Structures are given as structure tokens and as C-alpha cells.
Amino acid sequence: MTVNLRGNSQLNFDTGCVEMIHGSGGKAMAQLIEGLFLKAFDNPYLRQQNDQAAFSLPPGRVVMATDSHVISPLFFPGGDIGSLSVHGTINDVAMAGARPTHLSAGFILEEGFPLRELKRIVESMAAAAKEAGVPIVTGDTKVVERGKGDGVFINTTGIGVVPEGVELGGDRVRVGDHIILSGPIGDHGVAIMSLRENLTFETAIESDSQPLHDLVADMVKVVPGLHCLRDPTRGGLATTLNEIAQQAGVGMQIQEANLPVRPQVAAACEFLGLDPLYVANEGKLVAFCPADCSEALLAAMRAHPRGGEACRIGEVVADPHRFVQMQTRFGGNRIVDWLNGEQLPRIC
């Protein structure tokens, strides 16, 4: 009798399901880890099989960001909870101007979840991490009883290092700063909502889920004096602008005519009764920079495949009320308020 953890005889990826024993710390859990996670995420840190990863970091300030993903449905046009959980945390780290270096992954699995789907998610996660060049170096798996979870929840936490001379933050935004958006808004939220509502459009709407750290690296290289970067995820662009206005003690003035929204996204929003300003994005960023750098920043962004549609959408203004205001297409001005009710639950 040899304890052979190399085999995965008990993992049936065709018809098998997650069982409570996969979270018990015993042999079945070791088999799940060896037969699925280690195989997919394969890297020297994980292969050491300690309860933590150890590594050297380049010099510089360290950044840490965490995000739990509870999205429903788990698979959507343009991605799934696996790729999203990698992109989301990479982007949170990158928004500090940092280069993400290492990720952790914590899975909460519901008893009865098909191993086939778990494998698809884990492999998508592994592919996203590989494409982004940021390894998943440590992980954890828990299993909860049927009815105490919802298939799969994934926490990813990321760390990264900020290049010298770069220091970003919402509190650094100044009156006069230009507000630059990296591309059209609303794609992610509308892709998910269309799926939930069983809507089909002539042109498929795909999530914009993508990693932005390479784009950010180019941006901080050209404009190291950038004031702030933020990715408008939950709550959309409107929420992000309000958060920063609050943090910096400023107002903002944006122009609706400059706000990029794909025609099919605009149409879907109208149909679903959504305002694209409040819809989640997973592959866009908004940048605040001194006015005299904005042309150079735009040029750097447009030269990168993930920033090709970058545009200036407005500017930071003095306002003791810290309002975000938008000049509409018809010339009026309206307040873009905080999201008060609930628009889109479990979207990211």
C-alpha cells in the first residue's frame, strides 16, 4: 500500500462532482489539488507544496489588493469567473501604477458542483494568469454543503511593485486635471445582464474583461507624474468618479458627447433600463493627469492595443459639494450622482 498522490483515480472530470471530502484536508483534497490545481497553475512556487509561497521582489513600494468574485452566471460571453478573477485583481494592483508580480487564489466550492465545470474555470484562470505573466503562487480550497454557496466563489489577492517615482492615489487628483478613459464603457455588465435576461442582439456583446497592467506600465513610463488611475468596475464610471471626487475634495465636469459607448451596448441599456454610466466594466481604466501631460498620455494609451479607443471625457473642477456633473448631448448639465439603489447585483 503506497500513498500515491500522483494518480487522480478518484477525480472524474466527466461526471464527478465536488464532495465534502474534497475540503477535509485529507487524501481527497490532496488529489483535487494535485489532479487539478497544481496541473493547471503549474509553477515552481506551487510545486514546493508548502502552505505559502516565498519569493524575492524587485525593489520598490509593494502594493496589495484583494477581490472576491461571486459572479452569476459563472460563464459569460468574453470570459468566466476564472479569467475575471485574474484580470480583476491584476487591474486593482495595476491601478496603483504597479507591476503585478504574484497572485493567490482561494476557492469556496459548493458540494455537488460539477468537476467538469470546475476544471473549465481553473483552466481559464490558469490561461489568464499565463497570458498576463503573473503566476498564481499559493492557494486554498474549501467546500461548503449544498445550498450554502453558489457553485464557485473565488478570492484572488495580488501583490506588485511600484516603479520608482510613481505615486498614484485618489487624494492626488487636482483641479484642472484632465479625465481620460481607456475605451467604451458598459460592455461587461451588459454582457452579463443580456445573458441573465436571455437577450440576443444582432452583434454579440462580449465582456471587456482583460488585464490592464501592460497598458499601465506604458502610461507611467511616459507620464510618471500621473495623479490617479482607477478601474470603474462595480457601480460603473459614475461611482468611480464620485469616489474620487469625494477623496480629493473636488468636483468633476464630463461631456456626454465624449463618452464612448458601443451602439449595441447603448441599445441594450435602453432596452434593459440601465444607464451605462453605472454599468460595471472589467477592462477599462480612468486616468487623472495634469492638463499639460494629457496629450502625451493619450498618445501612449492609443499606441497600446488595450487603449486604442482612449479619449478625454472631462476635467476636474473646484466644487465644495464634490459633485460630478455631465454636460448632456443637448447642452444641459446634470448631476451624475452616487448609485442609490441597487442596479446590478453579482456582476463582478
Add this chain to the structure above:
Amino acid sequence: MTVNLRGNSQLNFDTGCVEMIHGSGGKAMAQLIEGLFLKAFDNPYLRQQNDQAAFSLPPGRVVMATDSHVISPLFFPGGDIGSLSVHGTINDVAMAGARPTHLSAGFILEEGFPLRELKRIVESMAAAAKEAGVPIVTGDTKVVERGKGDGVFINTTGIGVVPEGVELGGDRVRVGDHIILSGPIGDHGVAIMSLRENLTFETAIESDSQPLHDLVADMVKVVPGLHCLRDPTRGGLATTLNEIAQQAGVGMQIQEANLPVRPQVAAACEFLGLDPLYVANEGKLVAFCPADCSEALLAAMRAHPRGGEACRIGEVVADPHRFVQMQTRFGGNRIVDWLNGEQLPRIC
């Protein structure tokens, strides 16, 4: 109309519950974060209110560990999911010989969960982090619909720095190493099981949940050439020993007579049909060190309040089968196998 996020008028900690809007990215979420999390975890990193924390680390190899906590029940003698989530991850980082420096916290809340209980958990978490001297520097909150979660799940991820000259790992364990345990086993799992089964004993059994990083700091200072540290959590001591035997390609011989188990824990285990070797601990560690250092290590451990009952429980032996064997009190020898079935679900 001023957006006043300083108030928390909508948070009623007496009768209020978690609602879906608390996860929507809008005003209600901002209020929950300001009125609860920021207040409890208060530190300069969180106060910056960016989506990530930035800080400097002392020189040395960096360690990263992650753990999702799905424990049921949420409150137990000796702790709760909040303190446990801090201790668990601090200990995972410390088992690399590292000094934990920063934690992240990701909450998955179920709609309808009482805000009163959430507050109790968050405050316990804050107290544990403060006592351990490891700040929670960044966080995330998600809300899932009623019936799609189980009150509260908490992911904590930690980073830390390894002192120069220290390098631990399961693969460094060698034949001849002494195996040292920091104190009695089984307390955490038995405390939880007793509560689940509504058992009461003459002497209350409390979880051993506690942070071990200060003890570890003393240990690596005295014996920097230590081979391996591991905390026997899920699956208990038996699982930990088997994992390391597997990793290092060795066998182990332990002595039952040397294995510390509190009398009330032993009694509860007998009553519940549990083997303390497989029961989870949340404040114990097992150390592997060269035989000639073991007296010095034991002395250092016993001089620390969290290692006062440290003892040598066995030694590493050559064994191509990688078996963990135990000499019983009656003189026989039995194999301490991997946990095959499921003993204790959702214990940590």
C-alpha cells in the same frame, strides 16, 4: 444636498441586516465600509481609500499565504470566524519562518445576515489583528442572495518577510530530524464539534486559536537552521505529518506516550468517536530540526507563552513507503494513515 459618507444613518446595528445593495458598489456599500470596516480596522493604509494598499517592506524574501474561512458555527468558545481568519493566515505566513507584515480581508456576506453579528465579527477580527501587530491594509465586500451563502465567509491573505539565513520547507526535512510539537492537540476541532453536538463538559473546551508568529520569531532566532514548520489545521497532526513525509520522501516514527492531549479533549474525542490525531488545531505548530538543535529549540519554545507545553513527539526515519508510524502506549506500532473519509467538515 451633500454626499455625506461620514454618517452611517442607514446602518442599524441593532436590528439591521445585510442587504443586496451593500454589495452594489454604490452609496450603501460606501456606508458599510465607512461605518463598519474602516472604523474597526482603522489604519493609514485603509484611510487612503484606494482599491489597494501600498507600503514598503523590509529587505528579505517575501512570503504570501491565503486562506478562506467557511467555519460553522461562526462563534465558538475561544474565538469566532473573525479572530480565526486573522490567526489562520498569520500562522500560514509564519510557518515559512517569516514575520507577517500585512493582511487583506475579503468578505462574502449573505443577504439577511444580522449587522449586529457582522459588527461583532469585524471587531473581533480588528482586535486579533491589533493584538498580533499585523494590520488589515486592504479589503473587499461582496453580497450574495439569501440561500447562496452561509452568513459570512472571510478570505484573509497575508504577506511577510523571512529573516536572512532562514529557509524552511517540507522538502528540507531529513532522516534523523527531531519532531517537536508546540502543545496539546485537538482543542479547536473538539471545541467546535462539542458546540455542534450541544455537548457540555465539566471543564469547558476552548479553541486554541492564537497567532504563532512571535513564537516562530524566537525559534528561528535560536535555531536559524530549522528545517520545517507547519501548523496542523484541517486534517490534524496526522495529515500534516503525512504531507511532509510525502514531500520529503521520508518516514516518521512518533510515540503516542509523548503526544500531548488534554484529558477533557481526549474524553470528548472518545465520546464523539474522533481520533485527536485527525482533529484540527488553530494555534499549534510542528517543527522539524536537526537532532543536535532540538534541546535548544525546545528551551526557546518553552520560554514563550505560546510554546510552554512544547515536547518532542518523535523523529524522522528512512522509509521508501513514506509511512508515518506511531508506537502505541501498549508497545505496538501502527500506521498513522492519511485521512481517507471525511471527519470534520467546515472546521476551519
